[in-house]
Amino acid sequence: MDADVLVVGAGGAGYPAAFRLAESGRRVVLADPKGELGGNCLFSGCIPSKTLRELGQISVRARRLLSWPGPIDFADLQRQRDAVQRIRFRQHREELREHPGVTFLKGSVELLGNGRARIEGPEGITEVSAPGMILGTGTRVRRPDFPGAELCLTSDDLFSFQAPRIDLPSELVVIGGGYIGLEVASLFAALGSKVRILVRSDTLLRNVDPELVALLQGALPDVPIEFEAPIRRVEPAGRRRRVVYLVDGQERTCEADAVVVAAGREPVLPPGWERTGIRLDPRGFVATDDAVRTSVPGIYAAGDVNGRAPYFHAAVRESLVAAHNLMAGNRPIDRMDYGSVPVTIFTFPSVAYVGITASVARRQGIPTVEARSPLSEDSRAQMVQEREGEVRLFFQPGNLRLLGGWVLGIGASELINEIGLAVSCGLTAPDLARFPDQHPTTNEAISKAARTLL
Numbered sequence: 001m002d003a004d005v006l007v008v009g010a011g012g013a014g015y016p017a018a019f020r021l022a023e024s025g026r027r028v029v030l031a032d033p034k035g036e037l038g039g040n041c042l043f044s045g046c047i048p049s050k051t052l053r054e055l056g057q058i059s060v061r062a063r064r065l066l067s068w069p070g071p072i073d074f075a076d077l078q079r080q081r082d083a084v085q086r087i088r089f090r091q092h093r094e095e096l097r098e099h100p101g102v103t104f105l106k107g108s109v110e111l112l113g114n115g116r117a118r119i120e121g122p123e124g125i126t127e128v129s130a131p132g133m134i135l136g137t138g139t140r141v142r143r144p145d146f147p148g149a150e151l152c153l154t155s156d157d158l159f160s161f162q163a164p165r166i167d168l169p170s171e172l173v174v175i176g177g178g179y180i181g182l183e184v185a186s187l188f189a190a191l192g193s194k195v196r197i198l199v200r201s202d203t204l205l206r207n208v209d210p211e212l213v214a215l216l217q218g219a220l221p222d223v224p225i226e227f228e229a230p231i232r233r234v235e236p237a238g239r240r241r242r243v244v245y246l247v248d249g250q251e252r253t254c255e256a257d258a259v260v261v262a263a264g265r266e267p268v269l270p271p272g273w274e275r276t277g278i279r280l281d282p283r284g285f286v287a288t289d290d291a292v293r294t295s296v297p298g299i300y301a302a303g304d305v306n307g308r309a310p311y312f313h314a315a316v317r318e319s320l321v322a323a324h325n326l327m328a329g330n331r332p333i334d335r336m337d338y339g340s341v342p343v344t345i346f347t348f349p350s351v352a353y354v355g356i357t358a359s360v361a362r363r364q365g366i367p368t369v370e371a372r373s374p375l376s377e378d379s380r381a382q383m384v385q386e387r388e389g390e391v392r393l394f395f396q397p398g399n400l401r402l403l404g405g406w407v408l409g410i411g412a413s414e415l416i417n418e419i420g421l422a423v424s425c426g427l428t429a430p431d432l433a434r435f436p437d438q439h440p441t442t443n444e445a446i447s448k449a450a451r452t453l454l
C-alpha cells in the first residue's frame with residue numbers, strides 16, 4: 001500500500017495529524033494494535049483515572065457537605081470508568097468514518113527503513129510505503145526490579161478498559177512520589193482507604209517547582225509520605241501484601257491490602273526504529289526539535305515518545321505541528337510552544353502550573369513580580385468549603401508581561417487554561433486585570449491577583 005504519510009500509534013499524538021492530513025487531501029495510513037483511537041490516555045490513562053477522580057470528588061463533597069455517609073461501591077466506579085471509555089471509543093469511530101482519507105489498520109507497526117513499514121494485525125500483514133511518517137507510540141508503565149514487583153498493582157490494573165474488578169482496599173501502600181503515585185494515593189484516600197506513600201528519594205514530583213510541591217505537600221494531610229524509603233521487596237502476607245523497605249539502612253515493614261507501584265513510564269519505540277536512523281536523547285526518548293522533527297527529514301515524533309511534554313493535550317498540538325510541517329514539504333512553518341503547556345496534578349486538592357514559576361525563575365536568574373489571590377476569599381471555594389490554596393502569577397518586571405502561574409486548590413485544572421492562554425498570547429497584568437472573569441467562578445481569582453499590581 002502506498003500512502004503519503006504513515007502515522008504509527010493512534011493516541012493523541014497520532015489521530016489529530018491523521019485527520020488533518022486527510023482533510024488536506026493526503027493519503028494516510030494510521031495503525032495501532034488496540035484497534036481503537038485514543039491511545040493510552042483513553043485506554044488506561046487520563047480518561048479512566050479522571051473519571052474515578054470525578055466520582056471521588058462527588059463522594060468527598062457529599063460526605064462533607066451533606067453528611068452522606070453511604071459506603072462507596074467501588075464496582076460502580078469501575079463500571080462508570082468503562083462506560084466513559086466506551087462512549088469515547090464510539091465517538092472516535094464516528095470521527096474515523098468522517099475521514100475516509102485515513103486508512104486505519106489494527107496492528108503493530110515494524111519499521112523497515114527507507115519509508116517502508118510492515119503492519120501485522122488480525123487481518124494479516126500489510127506493507128506500507130510512505131515518504132512521511134509520524135511516530136506517536138507513547139510510553140508504557142515502567143516496572144521496577146525489586147523482588148515481588150509482580151505482586152503490586154500498576155496504573156494499568158486500576159485504569160485499563162475492562163480491567164478485572166478490584167475491591168476498594170482498606171489499606172493501600174503506594175510506591176513512588178511522581179504524579180501518578182500522588183494521584184492514586186490521593187484518590188484512594190478520598191474514597192476512604194488508609195493510604196501511605198513510600199518514596200525512594202527525598203522529593204516528590206522531581207520536575208515541578210519545589211515551592212509549589214511544598215505547598216501541595218502541606219495540603220495533603222491525609223496521605224502520609226515516607227521519604228528516602230527504598231523498597232527491598234514485596235511479599236504475600238496471607239491475602240495481603242507485606243512491603244519491606246529501608247530507612248537509614250534498617251529494614252522496616254508495613255502491610256496493606258494492596259500495593260500500587262508507580263515508578264514512572266518509559267518510551268515505546270516501534271520495532272525496527274534503528275533502521276530509520278532517528279536519534280534518541282540520553283533518556284531514550286526520540287530526539288525532536290520544536291518543529292517536532294526527528295533527526296531524519298520527513299520523520300516526526302509527537303507525544304509522549306519524545307518525552308518533552310508528556311500530556312495528551314501537548315501530544316495533540318505536537319501532532320498538528322507535525323501535520324502542518326509535513327504539508328509544507330517538511331519546512332518548519334509551525335512550532336510547538338513548550339513554554340505554555342498547562343499541567344495539572346489531580347490530587348485532592350489539585351495543583352496546576354504553566355510557564356515560568358518562582359523557583360524556575362530564581363534558578364534561571366529571571367527577575368519576576370508576583371501577584372497572589374488566596375482562594376479562601378473565593379466565592380465558589382466558600383460554597384463547597386474548599387477554601388485552601390491560591391492563585392499565584394509571575395510577571396516580568398516593567399512591562400508586567402505574564403510569564404507563568406500556578407493554582408493550588410479548587411478549579412486548578414480549569415484556571416490554568418486561562419493562565420496558560422495568557423502566557424502563550426503574551427498578555428500583561430493590565431490585560432488580565434481588565435478582563436471580567438465570570439462570577440461566581442474561581443477564575444475571578446486571576447483578574448483579582450493581577451489587579452493587586454495596578
Ligand code: ADP
Binds near residue numbers: 109137303
Ligand atoms: P500519545 O499521547 O503520545 O499519543 P499514547 O501512549 O496515548 O501516547 O498512545 C500511543 C499509542 O501507540 C498506543 O495506543 C499504542 O498502542 C500505540 N503503539 C505503540 N507501539 C506501536 C506500534 N509499534 N505500532 C503501532 N502503534 C503502536
